Amino acid sequence: MNRWYAQRGQYSEGLRFPEVACTLERTHYYDQEAVEAFWSAWRQDVGTGRLRTAGRRPGDGRGNHGGGWGRDRRDRAVAIALAELRQAGGYRRGMAARLTREHGGGERSWQRAMTEARAVYEREREHGQGDVGTASGSERAAG
Numbered sequence: 456m457n458r459w460y461a462q463r464g465q466y467s468e469g470l471r472f473p474e475v476a477c478t479l480e481r482t483h484y485y486d487q488e489a490v491e492a493f494w495s496a497w498r499q500d501v502g503t504g505r506l507r508t509a510g511r512r513p514g515d516g517r518g519n520h521g522g523g524w525g526r527d528r529r530d531r532a533v534a535i536a537l538a539e540l541r542q543a544g545g546y547r548r549g550m551a552a553r554l555t556r557e558h559g560g561g562e563r564s565w566q567r568a569m570t571e572a573r574a575v576y577e578r579e580r581e582h583g584q585g586d587v588g589t590a591s592g593s594e595r596a597a598g
Contacts, residue, residue, distance in 0.1 A: 456485075459493075469496050529568060532558075536565070536572035546573055 459472035460483070466472075473489035535558065539550055551565040558565075 456483075470500055529564075529571075532560070532565065532568035533572045533575070536569045537575055540569075540572055540576045545576070 456472070460475070463472045470493075472493055473485055475483045476486045476489075477484050532554075536550070536554060539554065540546060543550070546569075551569045552562055554565045554569070555562040
């Protein structure tokens, strides 16, 4: 909201963010009806797809903001960790460190992959799936 308010002069009257209704202790308050009318007009004219221009970096909503490992590498790491969990019959202390030594990369990245794989493994056990393939990224996100 601060960005829209600061840049309100750049937009036409219909797309201009409303004026501050009052300020209490440095907190701005706006008229709710005016903000709802602004948001409705903004969505129709500009759309919500341009929200990324508000300073948000593109990402997949799962912590990958266009850098780092990348989701496909993370999916492979999770699949490797999940296979280790299945082979061992569950989590054992030091698994992430061993995977780091065997496959390279950072230990913290393997710890995150192991945490994600453990969640998938536990869901499989709850649903009685056992050793039925590896879950894809979309299956993990949906679960």
